[in-house]
Amino acid sequence: MTRLPLQALTFDLDDTLWDNREVMTRTEQGHYAWLDDALAEWLAERGEPSRGRFAERLPITAYQQRRQELAERHPLRRGDFTWIREHALASLLKEFGLPHEAAWHWAARAMEHFHDLRVQVSPYPEVEPMLSELGARYRLGSITNGNLAFDRLPLRRHFAVAIAAGEIHAPKPDPRPFLMALARLDTPPARAMHVGDSWKEDILPAIRLGMQAAWIAGDTPHGAPLPVGVHRLAHIRELPALLEKLGQQ
């Protein structure tokens, strides 16, 4: 099948342009520990009678459970992780005995700290020069379900469009963030390729729309033959060679 030349590339971010696991672990634990410390200090300064340590009375597992409850109770918000986290924190802080206003103040402060940690990703070294080159040939977009403050990364400048799918209440595999990216990139699906690591959230929705897809499969075992239009890569660094092979460069 002859395909029209590609005009646009869209990229997943987490575990596609960088390894996200360590950052998430550090961020998850780091902002909760920060809140626990900051709160203890603030309460001591105010001379309040001790009510114990926040993270001892409400350990991180309680925070995780509260997030899950909120996601179930607010299905539209289930991918809006910043909203869920902030509401979970505020509710735990109230349970700890803080008045409404103080609870929301400390939830917001903890989320500031969350975002400071969450954005400390280390893109693979090949990514910066690769995007710089690809950006000269294609319109580039990003589509993430994650909630990192992408605008704060130097890498952001390569992308004409950046979609935070959870914040528009349509996390991938919902097709809407893909359609939104393509519309803003002024590109029909057949002339675009999506690049991502998740079969379910990146590859399936992209090919259902008629896009091509590059699946960053890592060491996922090989299974059935891939559908037409899907290309398997072990790592993002192999993308330029794939585009060259497809006659796209």
Ligand SMILES: [Mg+2]
């Ligand atoms: Mg990913």
